[in-house]
Amino acid sequence: MQALLHAIATMELPTDARRIFHGRGGLYPGCEHWALDAYAPVLLLTSFKPVADEELATIGAALQARWQQIGAGAPLSWVFQCRHEGRSETRLMAGSVPEPHVVSENGTRYRVHVLKGQNHGLFLDMAEGRRWVREHVAAHPELERPGLKVLNLFAYTCAFSVVARQAGARQVLNLDMSQGALAIGQQNHQLNEISDGASFLAHDIFKTWGKITRGGPYHLVVVDPPSFQKGSFVATKDYAKLMRRLPDLLRPGGHALLCLNAPELGQDFLQGQMQEFAPELAFVARVANPAVFADVSPERSLKVLVYRAPD
Structure with missing residues (x-):
């Protein structure tokens, strides 16, 4: 999990929709099941296997610590989704998700939905x-x-x-x-x-x-x-x-x-x-x-x- 924690500790304040950490690529042994995405102003953490509450608490603390440094006083909002055996469970862990939730990428705006489904509206x-x-x-x-x-x-x-x-x-x-x-x-x-x-x-x-x-x-x-x-x-x-x-x-x-x-x-x-x-x-x-x-x-x-x- 150290590679994910390092990515969190060094991430910049996201403005565009983008991936922050891609464990699925296999470049970070032990983190293959983790992905962290920014759908500003919300962060989405995904695990592709069940994880312990203690791990989530550690990651949540790391997100909160970094957000206090880069968030310009805005509260941290993040969502956790676990995907396993074709099913998914999604939880709002802190803050809130805008409705409608609109993100940008290279100046173009898109509707997304991070609290439901496995496809969030923008790949x-x-x-x-x-x-x-x-x-x-x-x-x-x-x-x-x-x-x-x-x-x-x-x-x-x-x-x-x-x-x-x-x-x-x-x-x-x-x-x-x-x-x-x-x-x-x-x-x-x-x-x-x-x-x-x-x-x-x-x-x-x-x-x-x-x-x-x-x-x-x-x-x-x-x-x-x-x-x-x-x-x-x-x-x-x-x-x-x-x-x-x-x-x-x-x-x-x-x-x-x-x-x-x-x-x-x-x-x-x-x-x-x-x-x-x-x-x-x-x-x-x-x-x-x-x-x-x-x-x-x-x-x-x-x-x-x-x-x-x-x-």
Whole structure:
């Protein structure tokens, strides 16, 4: 636990949403089950196995001591979540959580919810993926002409859509099976004063290809599915179905951003599948994860790959 305590003792006052300590990367022996995130003004401590109350008390004391140094007189608010055997228990340990709870990342605002569920509205490890989308759209030569289109598959709360619209994309089509997630996505657009240019479809992607195809072709397609969600998506059998569609969905010279957060599947899984099912698309680069998410094995961590359609 010493590595986690050291991270707490040296952390700066968080302003943006970000990870502070990433034990899951395996770089800190004995701390593999710990993660500490900032959803300012709230800290979220997560353990991926049961822990003793004495450990929590030690961590809480460390958080309180550091907050007295950096918190500028504001009270400490922190939440603890234990995830074990597919279940989670969440407790407010000190302070309070704003309602609505709005955080920022690189100047963009998002609704989050740290007291319920295991997905809190914004995946912090995808920060560089969002940065890539923003910079890619902003630099696109077709921005000088109307019509840049983005397709955001498995949109969740539509963070990719928000940054794409902020960067100048004219249209973004967001698809996700969860109406609740898309409702938060609509709120995220409103938070950032984006009143038009984004559409939201709560559909099963695999049953909606007609609507998806009619909305294209697209300059950018973002594919960020769950790695395993029974009844929705299983990467090992379903990713290929998406890859087969990409050549027809993309404009000449268009790009696809393929994401996969499955520790058991490495980069070679995505690249091998793309070579088999969409060989005409060329691999461009892998987007680096935020430095704090460093892993003893990069193949276990989040994979974000960029592909390009031929001109």
